[in-house]
Amino acid sequence: MKKLLLSMAALPLVIGGLSVSASADGINILDNIKLKGQIRPRYESVDDGKATTANASAYTVRTKLTATANLLGVDGLSASIGMISVNNLGSHEYNWNGTSYTDGTKPYSVVMDPQQAMISNAEINYSVDKTTVHVGRSQINLDNQRFIGTVGWRQFERSYDTVFVANNSIKNLSVLVAWVYGFQGVIAGPTADTNSVLVHAAYKVMPELKVTAYDYMIAGAHDTYGIALTGKVKTGMAKLSYRAEYALQKDSTMEIHNSNGKADASYYNLDLGANVNGILAGVNYEFLSGTTGTDGKTNFNPMLGTNHKFNGWADVFYVGNSGPLGGLKDFNVRLGYTAKGLGKLLAVYHTFTADKTMGGLDDLGSEFDAVYTNKIPGVNNLTGLLKYADYSKGTVAGYTNDIQKIWVGLDYKFATK
Secondary structure (H helix, E strand, O other), X not given: OHHHHHHHHHHHHHHHHHHHHHHHOOOOOEEEEEEEEEEEEEEEEXXXXXXXXXXEEEEEEEEEEEEEXXXXXXXXXXXXXXXEEEEXXXXXXXXXXXXXXXXOOOEEOEOOOOOEEEEEEEEEEEEEOOEEEEEEEEOOOOOOOOOEOOOXXXXXXXXXXXXXXXXXXXXXXXXXXEEEEEEEOOOOOOOEEEEEEEEEEEEEEEOOEEEEXXXXXXXXXXXXXXXXXXXXXXXXXXXXXXXXXXXXXXXXXXXXXXXXXXXXXXXXXXXXXXXXXXXXXXXXXXEEOOOOOOOOOOOOOOOEOOHHHOOOOOOOOOHHHOOOOOOEEEEEEEEEEEEOOOEEEEEEEEEEEEEEEEOOEEEEEEEEEEEEEEEOOOOOOEEEEEEEXXXXXXXXXXXOOOEEEEEEEEEEEEEOO
16 A cells, blocks of 8 residues: 555656656657646544444545646547555544454444555547547546446545547537446455446437436446436526436346346436525435335346435445345435535435335335535635434334434645646
8 A cells, every 4th residue: 555655646757757758759658747636534433323333433535646648749649547545544443345343342334435546547538529539447427427427425436447439529419338348446356347338328409408318238237228308497596407317227238257137127316406596405206116026126226326426325225235125215305505605505304215115114214414515715625524414214124223424524636737
């Protein structure tokens, strides 16, 4: 870990030296080098309500550094290299996948911020006219990140290994077709192999309506294909936003290791939000279908999404925690404000029920969440965060513990021009 952190610190010196050496030989290998980075310290506490675990306290720091440069003097050709490191500063009062730290009598609760480092970016991009061809490792967040995302909330943000073509030569239309051959991050471990194909297209019909269609063919798991209608409407003092989305999951088209996935599930999401002079309000209903276990169906599984954004910040229903077999119906309302100098405050209340009863029960509990963010005065590009999640238990087996989580963090970003 220390060696990798030192390597990250030396990265701009190495790249700068290469550029100078190359220029001296008359070969412009790299030029217009730009750096961007992030330092994000955070404290997270977890009380998972279990008598068999001790409360967790995690002190972690995420460090990111990426260098981007024009390549070989070719117009539109660029390369990027970057690293991400998560360090827990010697704190072992929490666990992640593969660890077993205890308070002497029982293991600590899980905080999925492993101490690990990896190459986050290693990519070449070529852009001509309104088409970009990409090869290598980078971050991909599609649409609202429900199905394809980097889980940037977690400290060890996910990267994808892809070859993709993106095009927006037709006015108001953007299209992306990608082959994904690997991904790494969020949990501790090496790169996971995959053989997936992503197809995503969005057409802005008018300022009040954008139509997005997609087919995410996740190898060995399922195909998720659907359509989303989104838009923003100004009405007097109010700025309204909406989302109406429907998707299906079916058997996987793409194989990996000679394996196909079986799936038969559905999803929809309805959302209406309003901003009235900085006062924020909204209502949302999200449905992820489930199965009785004998009906030939499967539960809907957004396995590569940034799922912390959805269904409560306590992550009770996070895919990594194996979402409920009976599916999930999440009705939630939100209220808050945003104002220059005062930051942003948002509170959300969820009620959770199952699509199909489990053991004759469907009560999956409720949750109250709140977050406050604001810029720190006197320091450019530094933001502070306070965040709270309070899950109240339901009656379905596996969801009968109250859970509380607290976060306190800072986020500093920097970039060269």
